[in-house]
Amino acid sequence: MKSVRFINSLRFKFMAITIVFILAPIILFSLIYSNLVKDIISKKYSESAIQSVYEAGENIDFILNDLQEFSNAILSNRDLIDALNNPSMMEPVSFRNLLRGFFTSREDIDGIYVYSDFSVYSVGTIKVTEEDDYMPINELYKSDGEIVWLNTRHEKIKVLAGEFEKYYFSLGRKLIDFNTLEELGLLIIDIDEGLMVDSYKNLISGDEEEIIIYNDKGEIVSHTDKSKIGSSISDEVFAKEIALADNNSGYLSFKDENVEKIAIYSTSKINSWKIVKIVPYWYLYQELDEIQSNFIRMGIVYAIIAIFLMLFISIKITEPIVTMMKVMKRAENGELDVKLSITGKDEIGQLGNSFNNMIIKMKMLIDRLVEEERLKKEMELEVLHAQINPHFLYNTLNTIRWMAKIQGAKSVSSALTALIKLLMVSINFGKDMISLEEEIEYVKNYILIQRLRFNERFSVDYIVDEACMACYVPKLILQPIVENSIIYGLKEEDSEGLQITIKAYRREDSLIIEVNDNGPGIKQEILKDILKSEKDVNKFSKVGLNNINQRIQLSFGDTNGIEIDSREKQGTSIIIMLPYSVE
Numbered sequence: 001m002k003s004v005r006f007i008n009s010l011r012f013k014f015m016a017i018t019i020v021f022i023l024a025p026i027i028l029f030s031l032i033y034s035n036l037v038k039d040i041i042s043k044k045y046s047e048s049a050i051q052s053v054y055e056a057g058e059n060i061d062f063i064l065n066d067l068q069e070f071s072n073a074i075l076s077n078r079d080l081i082d083a084l085n086n087p088s089m090m091e092p093v094s095f096r097n098l099l100r101g102f103f104t105s106r107e108d109i110d111g112i113y114v115y116s117d118f119s120v121y122s123v124g125t126i127k128v129t130e131e132d133d134y135m136p137i138n139e140l141y142k143s144d145g146e147i148v149w150l151n152t153r154h155e156k157i158k159v160l161a162g163e164f165e166k167y168y169f170s171l172g173r174k175l176i177d178f179n180t181l182e183e184l185g186l187l188i189i190d191i192d193e194g195l196m197v198d199s200y201k202n203l204i205s206g207d208e209e210e211i212i213i214y215n216d217k218g219e220i221v222s223h224t225d226k227s228k229i230g231s232s233i234s235d236e237v238f239a240k241e242i243a244l245a246d247n248n249s250g251y252l253s254f255k256d257e258n259v260e261k262i263a264i265y266s267t268s269k270i271n272s273w274k275i276v277k278i279v280p281y282w283y284l285y286q287e288l289d290e291i292q293s294n295f296i297r298m299g300i301v302y303a304i305i306a307i308f309l310m311l312f313i314s315i316k317i318t319e320p321i322v323t324m325m326k327v328m329k330r331a332e333n334g335e336l337d338v339k340l341s342i343t344g345k346d347e348i349g350q351l352g353n354s355f356n357n358m359i360i361k362m363k364m365l366i367d368r369l370v371e372e373e374r375l376k377k378e379m380e381l382e383v384l385h386a387q388i389n390p391h392f393l394y395n396t397l398n399t400i401r402w403m404a405k406i407q408g409a410k411s412v413s414s415a416l417t418a419l420i421k422l423l424m425v426s427i428n429f430g431k432d433m434i435s436l437e438e439e440i441e442y443v444k445n446y447i448l449i450q451r452l453r454f455n456e457r458f459s460v461d462y463i464v465d466e467a468c469m470a471c472y473v474p475k476l477i478l479q480p481i482v483e484n485s486i487i488y489g490l491k492e493e494d495s496e497g498l499q500i501t502i503k504a505y506r507r508e509d510s511l512i513i514e515v516n517d518n519g520p521g522i523k524q525e526i527l528k529d530i531l532k533s534e535k536d537v538n539k540f541s542k543v544g545l546n547n548i549n550q551r552i553q554l555s556f557g558d559t560n561g562i563e564i565d566s567r568e569k570q571g572t573s574i575i576i577m578l579p580y581s582v583e
Contacts, residue, residue, distance in 0.1 A: 049264040056276050057266035059199040064270040084184035098122045105165045116185035129155040140172045140186050148172045148273050151219045151258040152193050152229050167193035196222040208283040238263040320348045443478045458498035468504045470582045471511050477548050481515045489519030513576040522566040
């Protein structure tokens with residue numbers, strides 16, 4: 001017994017099993033769980049964020065629509081229209097007081113400007129920047145009276161003795177007399193960009209999130225980073241994908257400088273402005289990633305502890321096995337006085353008891369075999385003393401045959417010739433397979449003797465394909481069957497006309513041999529047990545059907561063998577199935 005390498009030992013296998021079934025599942029489960037949770041978080045966050053962004057867009061639409069209604073109220077004011085129609089009668093102080101009435105009626109606007117015949121009338125915050133530097137007058141003059149939303153711009157305003165910076169976006173439109181459709185000037189209303197911030201500030205929960213509002217030209221109207229207001233966003237990846245999207249709201253994933261991000265967007269129904277919330281994926285998952293990292297660290301610590309525990313347990317479990325291996329090695333070398341001193345009621349303890357019992361029974365078996373071998377030698381000596389040498393019998397019968405032939409006793413000579421041929425096959429112990437032609441010749445010699453015995457009370461027909469004659473079959477498989485047909489078919493004294501037919505033919509890859517007779521048949525209670533393997537005290541004197549069946553199946557497998565079809569008073573058909581072989 002060779003020593004076991006550590007890599008092949010049970011201890012190593014226990015450690016491998018621990019790693020495979022503890023550490024690997026922990027890592028796999030962690031990854032699968034993390035990805036599933038991330039997908040769920042992404043989906044739930046996206047659904048919630050879409051709703052939040054949509055609601056922010058609704059708020060912006062409400063603000064913009066309210067500003068439109070406010071501008072309509074100004075345009076429909078007759079005092080304002082009459083003053084613009086009669087510039088000579090319009091006093092600047094009175095006109096500004098009229099505008100101030102509109103201005104004071106709202107808290108969400110920072111200034112109202114009216115341009116008429118090169119005159120500018122304004123109320124609200126005082127700007128340090130000159131109007132001509134920031135007012136897109138030409139864009140408004142080109143319009144047809146519709147509302148024009150002017151992009152957010154950076155302004156300096158003066159409050160008391162100080163100056164402050166602010167961001168404004170504006171609503172601009174032409175002033176038109178609806179009665180005459182005459183263009184009377186321009187109206188511009190300034191709105192603090194902070195009004196937009198108030199509408200979406202609830203969307204911001206961290207520094208990594210950014211909110212962008214931009215117009216249909218890609219110009220940023222509002223942004224969490226004020227320095228980006230007024231710049232163009234048209235070249236951004238998410239802006240291009242949003243522009244191609246079919247829906248007015250939704251979300252999409254994109255990569256910005258190798259950082260995976262998600263953009264949730266909604267579109268204003270008033271002026272097609274886009275409000276977009278952008279969040280990096282890692283920001284969404286940072287808490288989950290931290291949990292996952294802690295989980296993996298805990299799993300690794302747990303796996304290391306489990307491996308050491310499993311190693312300790314495996315040593316304790318395999319120690320009796322190692323002891324057993326040493327004792328077995330001594331038994332392998334011939335020491336049958338060894339004994340295992342393993343105690344315990346588990347499988348290893350039972351195995352130790354079984355080994356001890358096996359050694360005891362082995363010693364008893366060896367002693368018995370030695371005794372049986374001694375008795376066998378004694379019996380062989382007795383048999384040799386009482387045995388008639390088959391070769392001596394063969395030579396004696398051959399001498400008698402020639403004496404009968406010389407004296408003219410032809411029947412005696414023929415019978416002796418047939419018996420000699422039978423004996424030649426019987427004593428040919430070194431040859432188990434013979435050709436079908438030799439087997440049939442053996443049967444013919446046997447029948448010749450039996451016909452003399454039974455006074456030719458039966459006949460035998462042979463229907464054998466010539467090609468099957470060269471097939472090899474086990475020796476002495478037909479003679480016992482024919483013998484049964486003759487003995488049981490001629491059992492009654494008054495039975496006459498027993499007809500035996502021997503057929504042989506090929507069926508696919510099988511050789512089929514049939515022995516049919518018209519005898520009395522076999523009773524059903526005998527037929528069901530006829531092929532059972534039972535010990536027979538007369539097995540040295542006759543060869544039964546079960547013996548033939550066993551010989552065939554041992555040589556060629558269970559798909560071959562004997563089938564019996566017999567009915568009382570109708571005869572018996574015995575079919576032998578063998579492989580078709582001529583080698």
